[in-house]
Amino acid sequence: MVISCSFHAPASTVWAQSFCAFFVGAILQALLALVILLVPTSRRLQAGVISAVMCAAAPFMARPWLQEQGTTPVAWFIISSVGMNGFFKSLEAANGLFPCGSGGLQAQLGCFLAVPQERWAEGKKVKAAPGETQRQLRAFGGRLVSISLVYSFVLSTSFPYGESWANWLIGCYAELWAVYLFLALLGDAGRLNSLLQGVSPEDIFLRPLIATRSFHEMWGTRWNLVVHSYLKGLVYRPLRRRGVSATVAALASFVASGLLHEYTFALHNASAYTFGKALLFFVSMGALMTAEQLVPYAAPEALQRAWAQVPAPLPAIALALLSCIPLDPFYLRSWRESGMLDSIGQVVPVIMCEL
Secondary structure, X not given: OOOEEEEEOOOHHHHHHHHHHHHHHHHHHHHHHHHHHHOOHHHHHHHHHHHHHHHHHHHHHHHHHHHHOOOOHHHHHHHHHHHHXXXXXXXXXXXXXOOOOOXXXXXXXXXXXXXXXXXXXXXXXXXXXXXXXXXXXXXXXXXHHHHHHHHHXXXXXXXXXXXXXXXXXXXXXXXXXXXXXXXXXXXXXXXXXXXXXXXXXXXXXXXXXXXXOOHXXXXXXXXXXXXXXXXXXXXXXXXXXXXXXXXXXHHHHHHHHHHHHHHHHHHHOHHHOOOOHHHHHHHXXXXXXXXXXXXXXXXXXXXXXXXXXXXXXXXXXXXXXXXXXXXXXXXXXXHHHOOHHHHHOOOXXXXXXXX
């Protein structure tokens, strides 16, 4: 048996397109934010809704031209994220949900553009703690190394996906890490942007694939806290104020999450995505989280105590492998077949091997 390996350097095109997408998106968002923030308060809701629609529609309007330019899947991901964040930020600005409260125009504009949101306390930005920027820089560097290692495995032609149930689970788990590391890397970049300005940002991911012990913990306190904040402020809390039960409001939030992923997948995974699959995935996750609430009533206390004592990261691994049943067909497959994972592999140096 002979193993042949080849080194692949990062692609400058992916980096250049991604930076361009980010900066152009930031400029457009800033212009729309100024429109929302400068109109009279009585018309702010209307301005916010119009801005939200424009942010969401802009990538689709520009898609024919962008396709002609050979836009990479990673750049499409940045574009879809800009559209999604602009949509929710517009609605937050229109409804006065920013933590900067009654701060001036500059503060409000900063709240609109910051992803993740900057920390505020008593009407002031929270300054970065000593050493916080250095720790984030080390985390960013470590994330790049981790992506290089994981994608060297995932993108190898001998990657054993689907040859057996065991290989399928290994493949699904590896690709879950591949997606998570990419999302976390973008989150690191957003946090560094605030830290380099001397401001402490909110967290985005809190070790979801290592420390999680339940689906409720995973989706409620550890995974993509930016989207969690959007849905909590614009879906969950408004429904609760109208007397909707916590369970129904949570399920509605999962439906909303599925719809926003329909939007982003239709852009960055367009060539291999089937409409409705992202929605099915998040509805299934909402159903699993709801079913999980029955465990204290159905499972023996001894079993619950034993589960609580299982050392990390074993519970997180078990939950991730269980999630693979809907995760692979409804979520990961389009990342794999659209070339998104291959494109992410061009962000860092990788070594791909084949037997």
